[in-house]
Amino acid sequence: MRALLLAIGFLTRLPVPVHAYDDVRTKAASLAWYPLVGVLIGLLLGVLAWLLRDTPSMLSAALLVAAWVALTGALHLDGLADSADAWIGGMGDREKTLAIMKDPRSGPAGVVALVLALMLKFAALASLGPTPWAALLLAPTLARAGLAALFLTTPYVRSGGLGTALADAPRQACGLALLLTAVGCALFGGRGLLALLLAAAVFGIWRQACLTRLGGCTGDTAGALAEMLEVALLVGLAVR
Template sequence: MRQQWRLLLLALGFFTRLPLPAIPDFQESDLKEAARYLPLVGWLVGFVAALVIGLLSDSVPLEVAIILSMAVTAYMTGGFHEDGLADSADGLGGGWKKEQVLTIMKDSRLGSYGALALILALLLKFESLLHIPLPLLPLVLFAGHATSRLAAVLVMATQEYVRDEGKAKPMASKLSKTSLLLATVFGLLPMLFLPLQMWAAMLPVVIVWLWFSRILKKRLGGYTGDCLGAMQQLTEIAFYLGVLIWS
């Protein structure tokens, strides 16, 4: 249990900006197994997102509550996944060869493809959440943040890391069966709190995951840390759209 708590703290420290105690005897290799708790980090982010809306929806317009919820969760994660989406859009949109794509993705400047991707993603997320029935919204946020992070873990499990270095490099080794099983359980467990028909909302998630995974395999031969962030954002939006369709 002590080791699992350590891995959870590592996952929280890597994927959020929460103030956490220092991890004694930290080794980068520990991060590989900490990936099992990425969907569990999604539980926390989704809970905070739902809490903000729950606290504010009676005192401010729902539109404002949703925007503030999105802002709080972006601050909580340091815009980690949004940054990955923007960098991936810039690289895949502006580069032709693998080396060009990777070079553009590493550039800290925001390009036109990245700006468009961010704007469209935020608008889609906001409009989708706005039209989901309010009683269902907290559970949808909880599940959406968990399942989308599972989607990122599944990329790690099925493809190779293509950079020689990078922030996600310590996590790039193939996940153990135990880690993959735990990540899957944590990623799908929140779905049990939703009405049964809402499981159909996973269909757009699967479609987007297959589509973007194919792009990564074809264009890069694998993934980078930015690609994981992009996958999380794309599948989170796909889940909300799926909920809209079947609710």
């Protein structure tokens, strides 16, 4: 259970006991729990959506996006901004791209990426109506499953980075978690299948881009993947 608590503490701003952070091996094992943390995020957002069901759709969508950012601490938004700056500013050069990602400042590309991501999430949620529970559950769950899949299948190229310990995650447990995520998507019927196909497409495209540019992934590119998955799934389910 310590690995689950660590996953919750890292991926959300929910309080967990301090002792959960003590063991490095726990951090590696926590990767298998990432999809379940996505389920937890989705359930909490679903409860909020239910409470806001009689609220005008645009206001409800804005409050849901704000709660989403607060719940996750903008962790992955930071990775999206850094990756956007690095991908454009790096101009195809690996070392320059990695250096820009380490810079804590955000440039124009990063700011634009953040605005677009939040705007698309807001518009999609507003379009999904007063009860977007399926989308709220599928998007964060598949986004965190995407993180598990990325660290499971892609070399981590940032020495000493936050994701270093995740490279030693138990492959069997992570594989089982991903399988259960796919089975869970099937329970949503056509929406679940669409979400799974979109997630696989975005994952494959971004993973290949990271391999081509960097030879692997970093924590920032993982964060960017999570945000791109959430945006793609919300938009795809809204226009379905």
